[in-house]
Every structure is written in C-alpha cells, then in structure tokens.
Amino acid sequence: MSFTYAVVGAGRQGTAAAYDMARFGDPARVKIADADPGAAERAAARVNRLLGREIAEPFTVDATDGAALRAFLDDVDSFLSAVPYWLNPAIARVAIEARASMTDLGGNTDLVRKQLALSPEAEAAGIAMIPDCGQVPGMGTSLSVYAMSLLDEVDEVTFWDGGNPLHPEPPFNYILTFNIAGLTNEYYGVAHFLRDGRRVEVPTFRKEDYETVDFPEPIGRMEAFVAGGGTSTMPWTFEGKLRTLWNKTLRWPGHFAEWKAYMDAGLLETDPVEVSGVPVVPREVLHAVLDPKIRAKPGEPDLVIVRVLARGRRGGAPAAAVVELIDRYDEATGFTAMERTTGWDGSIKAILNARGVTPRGAHPAEIAVPGPLYAEELRRRGFSLTETLTDATT
Numbered sequence: 001m002s003f004t005y006a007v008v009g010a011g012r013q014g015t016a017a018a019y020d021m022a023r024f025g026d027p028a029r030v031k032i033a034d035a036d037p038g039a040a041e042r043a044a045a046r047v048n049r050l051l052g053r054e055i056a057e058p059f060t061v062d063a064t065d066g067a068a069l070r071a072f073l074d075d076v077d078s079f080l081s082a083v084p085y086w087l088n089p090a091i092a093r094v095a096i097e098a099r100a101s102m103t104d105l106g107g108n109t110d111l112v113r114k115q116l117a118l119s120p121e122a123e124a125a126g127i128a129m130i131p132d133c134g135q136v137p138g139m140g141t142s143l144s145v146y147a148m149s150l151l152d153e154v155d156e157v158t159f160w161d162g163g164n165p166l167h168p169e170p171p172f173n174y175i176l177t178f179n180i181a182g183l184t185n186e187y188y189g190v191a192h193f194l195r196d197g198r199r200v201e202v203p204t205f206r207k208e209d210y211e212t213v214d215f216p217e218p219i220g221r222m223e224a225f226v227a228g229g230g231t232s233t234m235p236w237t238f239e240g241k242l243r244t245l246w247n248k249t250l251r252w253p254g255h256f257a258e259w260k261a262y263m264d265a266g267l268l269e270t271d272p273v274e275v276s277g278v279p280v281v282p283r284e285v286l287h288a289v290l291d292p293k294i295r296a297k298p299g300e301p302d303l304v305i306v307r308v309l310a311r312g313r314r315g316g317a318p319a320a321a322v323v324e325l326i327d328r329y330d331e332a333t334g335f336t337a338m339e340r341t342t343g344w345d346g347s348i349k350a351i352l353n354a355r356g357v358t359p360r361g362a363h364p365a366e367i368a369v370p371g372p373l374y375a376e377e378l379r380r381r382g383f384s385l386t387e388t389l390t391d392a393t394t
Contacts, residue, residue, distance in 0.1 A: 002028040003354040006072065006079035006100070008063050008091065010034035010043035012177060013105060013134070014082030016335050016343030017350070019047045021080075022055045024381065025351040031079075033061035033072055050333055063087050066094050073098035078354035080104065080133070080346040084179060088131065089114050092362070096125045101353035103346045106132030107182050109192065109232055116233065116362045123361035128353040130368050133346040135338060136161040137232035138365060140247070140306050142345070143323050143385075144234070146371030147310040150321040150389060154312035155243045160213055160224050162250030163338040166301040166328060173252040175296040177338040180287050186227045186249075187259060188268040188283075192235040194245035199235045204228050205260050213250065215305065219326075222305075224248035225256050233364040250305055262286065296336065301329035304337040311392050318392035325378070325385050340383075348377045 005021040007014045010032050022030045030047065034040040040058035047056035061072045063083045073079060073094065078101040081091050085107030092115045095102040106112055112131045122129045132138060140161050148154045165175040176183065190201040202209070209226045230247035238245060262268060267286045272279035296302065308323045327337040335343075349369060352358050358368045378385050 002026050003077040004029050004031070004075055005350065005354065006031040006033065006076040007043075007082055008033050008061065008069070008072075008079060009082035010036070010039040010058075011082060012336070012339050013343040013346070014080065015043040015046060016339035017080045017082060017347040018043060018056055019050060019333070019335070020344045020347035020381070021351065022047055022051055024377075025347070025354065027055060030056045031059055031072070031076065032056055033059040033063075035060070035062045063091060066090065069094045070098050073100040076100040078102070078350045080343075080350050082343070082346065084181065085111060085185075092118055092122075092129060092131070095127065095129065096121050099125045099127055101127040101350070102129045103133045103350045103353065104131050105134045105342065105346055106137060106232065107185060107229065109229055112232060112364075113236075116364065119362035126360055128358040128360050128368065129362035130349045130353065130358065130365055131362070132232045133349050133365065135163060135304060135341040135345065136230050136247070136306060137234075138345040139325070139341050140230060140308070141232060141234060141365045142369050142371060142374040143306055143325065144308050144310070145366050145369070146375045147308040147321045147323040147387075148312075149371040150323075150387060151310055151312040151314050151319055152316075154310050156311040157238075157242060157244070157308065158246045159230075159306065159308040160248050160250050161230065161304075161306045162222070163302060163304045163341070164222075164250070164252055165296075166303045168252045172258070172294050173254055174294055175300060175302060176291065176294045177296045177302060177336055178342070180291045184268055184283055184286070186229050188263065189228045191226050191228045191247065192231055193247070194235050194239060194242055197240055197243050199239050202226055205256070205263055207260075209248070210256055211248070212253075213307075215307075215326075219303070219305070221253065222250045223253050223256050224250050234366055237364060237366050299329075299334065300336075302337045303328055304341045306341070313392075314389065320390050320392040322388045322390070323375075323385070324387075325383055327383060344381060348374065352377075
C-alpha cells in the first residue's frame with residue numbers, strides 16, 4: 001500500500017523529513033509546501049535529485065491561510081508541520097477537517113497540551129496526531145521509552161541531549177541549525193521534571209544544576225544544564241509512575257557561562273525597553289544580532305548526542321539501561337545531524353501514522369510509539385544506536 005505524504009515548511013528539517021518519507025514511507029507522492037515558492041521548489045528538487053526519481057512536488061501554501069492549507073491537505077494521508085511552533089494549534093484543527101494525520105516539530109509544551117486536548121475530534125476524524133517531534137523532545141522521548149522497555153520496572157529516567165558543531169570555533173563554539181526563536185524559547189523559563197513521583201518546575205540555567213559529562217573520544221567532555229521543553233508531556237504522562245525524570249542540554253564548554261550572561265543582562269526578556277525613545281524588545285535584538293554570527297554555514301559538520309539512563313529492575317534485581325545515539329553530518333546526502341535527528345523523527349512518526357501503527361486521536365510520542373519499534377526504525381536508517389544493561393548498583 002502506498003501513501004500520500006506532505007511537509008508544511010520547506011526549511012532544513014522539512015526537507016530532511018520529505019527525503020525520509022520518500023525513501024522509507026512507501027509513498028505514492030510527497031508534497032512539499034511553503035509560503036516561499038522558491039523554497040518549496042528547491043526542497044522538492046533536492047529530494048528528487050538525492051533519490052534519482054520524481055517523487056516530491058512543490059506547492060506554494062501559506063500555513064496561516066486555513067482555506068489554502070485545507071485544500072493542500074485534502075488528499076494527504078499523513079504530514080509533518082515544520083513551521084514555527086506557534087502555528088501548530090491552528091494547523092492541527094485544519095488537519096482534523098482534512099482528515100490528514102499529523103506530526104509537528106513542536107517547541108512549546110503549553111501549546112502541545114492544547115493540541116492533545118483535540119484528541120476526541122482527531123479520533124472521530126480517524127486520524128492520528130503526534131505533536132512535539134524532533135530531536136528532543138521527540139527522539140529523546142522515544143529513546144527514553146525504548147530504554148524503559150529494556151527493564152521490567154523503571155524508577156528513574158534521565159537523558160542528556162544536544163546538537164553542536166563537530167569542530168567548535170571560538171568565540172561561540174556553537175552553530176545554529178534551526179530557528180533561533182526555538183533556542184531562546186528553550187533557554188528562558190522553566191523545565192518540567194519529576195521528583196519523588198511528582199511534577200516540579202525547575203528554572204532554566206541554574207548554576208546548581210550544571211554538570212560535565214564525558215563521552216567517548218574524540219568528543220570528550222561536554223557541559224550539561226537545564227533548558228526548557230526537553231521532557232515535553234512526559235512529566236504528565238509518567239507522574240506517579242516514575243520517581244524521577246530529568247533532562248539536560250549538552251554543549252561544548254563555555255556555552256553555559258556565555259548564555260547565562262546574556263540572560264543576566266536581560267537580553268532574553270520579551271518586555272520592551274525604551275532606547276532613544278523607541279520601544280525595543282531585547283530578545284528580538286538578540287535574535288537579529290546573534291543569529292548571523294552563529295548560523296551554520298552550508299556543509300558545516302555537526303554532532304548530535306542523545307544519551308538515556310533508565311534505572312529500575314530486571315529479573316527482580318536492580319538494573320540500569322543506557323541507550324545512546326551519536327550522529328554526525330552526512331556527507332553523502334548533505335544533511336546535518338540535526339536535520340537527520342529532527343526531521344527524520346517527525347517523518348518516522350508520520351509514516352507510522354500513515355500505516356495505522358499509532359492510535360487514532362492526539363497522543364504524545366511516549367504513548368503513541370512503541371520504543372522497540374522506534375529503535376528498529378532508527379537502525380533501518382543507519383543510525384548508530386547502542387544499548388547497555390548493567391547492575392544498577394555499579
């Protein structure tokens with residue numbers, strides 16, 4: 001059986017997702033929409049060139065135009081929304097009208113929970129919706145579920161993740177491979193975790209949560225700290241079921257101090273300040289001046305790490321499961337590690353939606369996607385995924 005897929009948003013992650021759908025989704029066609037016709041045309045041409053066949057088609061669609069989006073989705077079985085996160089709730093309602101299963105790249109847990117409230121309508125329409133896909137949350141979520149499946153009982157889940165330049169260069173030692181608004185949204189605010197089985201809010205960028213984590217050479221030591229959004233809906237899903245749930249972001253040393261200084265200076269605030277009589281939003285200024293300086297150059301190699309530690313019991317004895325994925329820029333396709341881990345996560349779940357593997361209605365990834373099946377799909381795509389079971393007391 002073949003399916004009609006679509007991607008709304010022909011940027012980096014959307015193009016990578018369209019490629020994955022075209023390669024692994026048993027597609028009849030893959031439709032790529034963007035408000036910029038040139039972007040859609042370039043994305044479709046790239047997918048077709050990489051696969052050596054005409055499968056991807058470009059469309060000019062403004063995602064904020066509900067009627068145009070509805071018409072675009074009319075014949076679509078499953079699609080990924082790869083546009084800014086604040087557009088997803090409205091797109092979800094259009095998906096229900098069009099009876100098109102949906103995944104998206106998320107970015108804001110409050111909005112994700114609003115989308116999940118649409119589950120009865122989605123189920124009545126016979127579609128599946130999985131919000132907040134991507135690298136983390138998304139891949140990290142599903143790898144956590146996979147790590148949990150390796151144990152009989154689970155008490156604690158901790159995971160670390162990050163996308164970084166493979167060869168960091170000062171002064172920033174960081175490259176931006178997605179919308180900078182997504183980065184500042186994660187860095188400013190609170191994270192939702194579980195402690196003693198109950199949900200807690202933990203402020204981002206606290207010095208007391210800072211740590212260093214070692215990885216196999218040539219990676220070596222990285223720093224880890226709390227940023228928001230990584231656990232997405234998991235604290236609500238696992239409240240009372242897990243004792244501890246924790247997530248930290250990985251960066252090259254120095255990043256924490258740099259961004260903590262930006263925050264302390266008020267540069268991530270969204271309330272306007274007056275400059276020469278003109279109201280100015282500090283965060284917008286930061287976006288404007290910093291984005292060009294840290295934006296990844298075409299072909300610049302990057303690195304993505306997701307490490308999950310689950311502790312509990314196996315066979316009645318204390319045990320721990322560590323699942324780790326390390327991915328790098330792919331020279332053969334030109335896709336960055338961030339594009340592969342973000343776009344392909346959204347694509348994998350869109351494909352599972354199309355195949356009817358996932359439950360109808362709107363469900364978070366930790367409920368909708370079986371961990372072992374997800375790991376199988378990653379390995380099918382050539383990701384390097386390792387798993388280790390040990391005595392939890394060691």
